[in-house]
Amino acid sequence: MRALDVIDAGPEHAGAIVDIIRRSFGSRPTLDPPSTAMDETAESVAEVLADAGGLLVERRGLPMGALLFDESRPDKLGLRRVAVDPEIQSRGVASAMVGVAEDTAEERGKDGIWLHVREELPETIQFWSRRKYHPVSQDGPLIEFGKTLWLAREVPTPDTMQDLAARVAQLVRPGDLLVLAGDLGAGKTTFTQGLGDAMSVRGPITSPTFVLARTHPSLEQGPPLVHVDAYRLGGPEEIDDLDLDATADEAVTVVEWGTGLAEQLSESWLSLSIEVRGARPIDPLGTKADGTHGEGGDDDAEPRVVTIKPHGPRWVDVPLRSTLLS
Incomplete structure (x- = not known):
């Protein structure tokens, strides 16, 4: 697989990112309650990108993965809507985004990173656990994972x-x-x-x-x-x-x-x-x-x-x- 380009995304990338979010979350098993990711629009994503930013992964100019940042906590950077094109999963796209996200958290002066993972998605839980993220708390089906940066x-x-x-x-x-x-x-x-x-x-x-x-x-x-x-x-x-x-x-x-x-x-x-x-x-x-x-x-x-x-x-x-x- 050719090298990936991980881009600091802005509002101008909202259309490509919302498309990846819908394709990624739409390919997941049916959840109860359903994920709110499918409610995202280009406008809602552009608003988040303008406020907190995000990442877009491309290869040869084609969008392959994306995530949104969350700046609601002063000491930690949140990750939302972590999404990979379902046709190219397990090819390092998510890992590349996580690495750049951790660098971004460091550049922004954060102590660590947090995100939510659904308990019904064991492969997703395993992905974050392998990268030294640990469960912090749980609210219904949502498990909060966290990591402190070195x-x-x-x-x-x-x-x-x-x-x-x-x-x-x-x-x-x-x-x-x-x-x-x-x-x-x-x-x-x-x-x-x-x-x-x-x-x-x-x-x-x-x-x-x-x-x-x-x-x-x-x-x-x-x-x-x-x-x-x-x-x-x-x-x-x-x-x-x-x-x-x-x-x-x-x-x-x-x-x-x-x-x-x-x-x-x-x-x-x-x-x-x-x-x-x-x-x-x-x-x-x-x-x-x-x-x-x-x-x-x-x-x-x-x-x-x-x-x-x-x-x-x-x-x-x-x-x-x-x-x-x-």
Whole structure:
């Protein structure tokens, strides 16, 4: 299939979009109550396009898919009338629209996306679930799905890293799992120190490499912080031996080197990947690429980029971008 063109639609595209909506929704099974999509007109669609915008997908100038945006919520971008020509479904049209819609939500400063899906359409539910959208609520046959967008932020100094961690601390609650990734010296422990300071837990917070896990109780009325280093663990089964389940519901758990190991601890987690821009790699013994030796701790000289991705239903409706990028 040739490349698709995804167009920012305006009122001038209303005729083509309403035609796709009618053909797409008209090919669906009979629903009770019926969808109101068949009531759309070129005038009603043009009004939405003028107010909130939408997308039109074309190939060789032929309309193949469309959706309308909904700006009724300040923190999220809504998707309405997601429609694909029934003759060319399962060819990536819907996926292309969703990708551009998520980019649009980011450009508009939204934390995430919401939409409604009919419970009688299991294939549609599966489509959104595969793209990491999660059910939020249900009103009759309408299930609201949502997704929180991931983000990347440049962190030039250790102080900035701790400030970022303090912002994350505003969002966490008991039972949360944070999985940290990054080379030695990238700043994982610096982040955890900032998180612990903001949570007002007992310190000091240092790398738990040799004890594998430390629990830092709260000095106030908040949750404890469980700090885990999974570097020396051989596999997911070894993380079970740490008995983290005993504290998982009451604590905020941070697992360094936890990618591929710690995700089993919860259906929801926040992954943080720290990339050092321009730094020389350091091996586990502290031997740098040029053969010299140094500490395995954080290198203050190079800026970092922290990529934060939410996983699972816990993070739907969390104002991640607006809190961490403001």
